[in-house]
């Protein structure tokens with residue numbers, strides 16, 4: 001049973017995790033520390049934590065689980081220092097960093113399997129920082145990646161998953177290396193591109209003073225993430241060097257490819273370039289938080305009438321099947337609609353298929 005949790009770093013992510021744990025299980029006692037007193041005081045004030053620690057390593061021998069939710073470089077330093085701290089037998093330590101290989105490698109080296117470390121990364125957030133931007137539902141329907149090493153058991157991972165259940169995230173597992181490659185493509189490199197587009201606009205400002213005021217719409221959308229915390233992104237790039245270097249090379253080749261189409265005035269290739277990108281982009285799951293699609297969506301063909309959502313949720317409630325999201329995604333000929341139901345696990349989805357077949361004639365399908 002996880003009774004006492006220690007959270008180091010009470011900003012956007014640490015604060016959101018604390019709030020989600022407290023909301024699901026108020027009896028869990030959360031001790032919190034932040035190098036910035038204002039953050040930890042605010043965390044206590046909004047009820048994210050029960051108790052403030054005034055030092056990084058207070059008495060920790062009664063703590064069942066530790067979350068390190070600081071910027072990645074600080075996370076490494078804290079893990080290095082943890083080897084000399086007295087901890088409870090069986091304590092589980094996890095982090096929330098946007099990179100995994102360096103952090104997990106540090107944990108393996110310094111904690112040496114003696115202390116159970118499970119790398120973690122909730123794949124949602126914001127360009128905002130700090131406890132005041134924290135929300136208990138920040139990770140709802142997002143992916144939460146865990147990278148357990150050979151030193152931890154399924155039971156350890158399940159313990160962490162139970163604590164994280166209040167986040168309502170889809171928890172999946174992968175290796176630290178897989179994680180860093182995937183997040184390099186869909187998160188880290190896009191932050192570089194966003195910042196570079198901002199530089200490009202800024203460079204033209206002297207020549208076209210109206211540039212800033214004209215930079216609306218698409219430009220604002222694609223560069224939103226350039227407003228993220230610079231120190232955090234500096235450290236993420238320092239951690240994920242090799243995958244990013246490969247992506248730089250591939251991106252430069254990609255730019256050369258489209259540049260050539262423009263140079264050649266190759267109308268067909270230019271059309272195809274945008275048409276293929278549009279097709280792939282349009283196929284991304286709609287309004288999914290985080291960058292990767294859900295694995296456990298179920299689609300149901302339903303008549304389009306008011307009350308259909310409560311009818312379906314009523315069937316699922318009868319069988320005690322929990323749902324993370326439900327949404328009408330399409331109406332066909334104004335008669336039939338498609339309902340998308342999202343589940344945390346494959347077994348919940350299978351149970352839902354059986355349940356809907358038991359109580360209704362609606363067709364279910366998986367894409």
Ligand SMILES: NC(=O)C1=CN([C@@H]2O[C@H](COP(=O)(O)OP(=O)(O)OC[C@H]3O[C@@H](n4cnc5c(N)ncnc54)[C@H](O)[C@@H]3O)[C@@H](O)[C@H]2O)C=CC1
Pocket residue numbers: 008009010011012013014033034035036039056069070071072074075096097098099121122123124125126127128129130131229232236
């Ligand atoms: N911002 C985002 O959208 C996401 C961030 N992450 C990861 O989560 C981690 C935290 O990021 P945020 O919560 O966004 O940043 P944040 O800036 O909102 O919070 C970080 C907190 O850590 C504290 N801190 C820094 N050094 C510390 C130390 N040595 N000891 C104790 N506290 C310390 C800061 O004072 C701050 O309150 C980072 O590793 C980041 O890569 C993961 C997913 C999304």
Ligand SMILES: O=C(O)C(=O)Cc1ccc(O)cc1
Pocket residue numbers: 097098122123124125126127187225
């Ligand atoms: O603001 C956004 O859309 C983000 O990209 C948030 C984000 C930042 C860092 C992560 O590791 C994961 C998600």
